[in-house]
């Protein structure tokens with residue numbers, strides 16, 4: 001019998017698992033996909049927002065500001081990347097400047113500590129590529145950028161180190177309440193027993209809740225966000241995250257420097273019915289190009305290397321819905337977690353444990369270890385360190401991904417690491433092989449061979465992503 005089953009291994013489920021793993025409880029994280037962090041957590045803007053924008057007196061506002069601060073602690077404990085960009089919200093005329101003033105007041109009331117204005121001259125000194133007609137900017141120095149799925153992996157690895165169990169390819173297909181425990185059915189086959197269930201199932205939260213409850217107090221309304229990715233050669237085009245003024249549809253189309261030097265342009269925000277239709281659209285991509293001209297000039301569209309889309313778990317509740325079920329005690333909804341859910345995730349986990357699980361009287365473990373060791377990133381080492389590593393392990397001398405300078409040793413580590421994976425996309429998410437200019441055109445076949453060798457599988461059984469997505473489907477040449 002588990003104490004807690006957590007449904008979903010996105011940034012929210014993994015933070016909850018880590019937070020709970022401090023206590024003397026038995027935890028299982030269930031994930032329907034072939035890897036952790038495959039939905040919203042792998043397709044977003046990667047911004048750790050300051051908290052200037054959510055409506056006042058909402059959980060979104062409170063947990064965003066708290067989450068932003070908690071990332072500083074997570075950086076130290078989990079060795080996650082954080083790029084302290086700061087952010088500018090821009091105004092183009094007197095009316096928009098008044099709206100900046102309102103945003104300033106809201107940020108103060110939300111608890112954002114650092115916030116200031118720059119006039120046109122100061123702003124252009126700091127960001128020479130701002131659009132010429134910008135008259136004033138609101139500066140938010142606490143805004144930063146991270147690598148979202150790496151954070152989710154780090155939390156889950158750390159939770160596993162502290163005793164949490166993780167099962168992937170495990171879709172929750174039914175939930176039944178017995179007298180004082182739940183029966184959770186996986187893949188229509190296996191039944192698991194647990195005293196409590198925490199649903200952190202992203203866009204699927206309402207569907208998961210309907211497995212148990214007749215009346216679910218929120219509905220998920222999926223909202224797609226599309227992006228362009230610029231190559232690392234664009235690094236330095238802007239230093240700050242650039243936001244337009246927010247509208248009722250959200251924070252708008254942004255320019256976002258990324259931790260590895262790329263720049264994201266996007267996202268759009270368009271309602272759609274499908275929860276997993278991730279295709280890009282001509283209208284969406286054109287909208288990004290049109291909207292961005294109000295933010296910056298000289299945008300290097302010639303450096304676009306790919307497009308992608310993510311789907312927000314927006315809900316009818318109009319705030320994060322983090323509550324115990326009204327009908328079934330010990331079933332906890334963590335739903336409607338759209339933006340700023342990445343930022344808020346560590347604070348969501350604390351809120352759940354400190355407030356909703358208070359009556360569970362959790363006892364701390366005395367051997368909890370909050371530290372996740374630092375990963376080797378070969379290209380960031382200096383020459384002497386690189387030589388020493390190659391001497392110790394010659395696989396560091398074999399550069400597999402030429403664009404991103406990723407070595408064979410790093411790919412092998414991604415396969416066998418604490419949260420290892422044997423798919424092309426899994427390796428891309430962990431080691432970044434295939435993330436560069438050629439998008440895997442050159443290295444994918446080598447990565448394929450390394451996965452086959454390391455996992456002792458035939459090469460045509462290696463999947464791209466989910467189960468049954470092999471890259472090689474049949475032989476195309478007759479052997480001599």
Ligand SMILES: Cc1cc2nc3c(=O)[nH]c(=O)nc-3n(C[C@H](O)[C@H](O)[C@H](O)COP(=O)(O)OP(=O)(O)OC[C@H]3O[C@@H](n4cnc5c(N)ncnc54)[C@H](O)[C@@H]3O)c2cc1C
Pocket residue numbers: 007008009010011012013030031032033036037038039040041042043044045046047048049170171172173200201202203204205208224225226267309310311312313337338339340341342343344
């Ligand atoms: C376009 C876009 C831009 C965004 N930008 C930002 C940003 O810059 N900053 C920010 O703070 N936030 C941002 N967000 C929001 C942020 O990405 C999300 O709030 C956050 O990732 C939500 O994490 P999650 O764990 O709740 O959901 P998810 O990452 O979607 O994880 C839910 C998991 O549950 C699993 N699951 C679902 N059903 C089942 C089942 N039946 N059984 C087992 N597993 C199941 C899914 O497979 C999935 O892995 C953005 C979101 C989008 C889409």
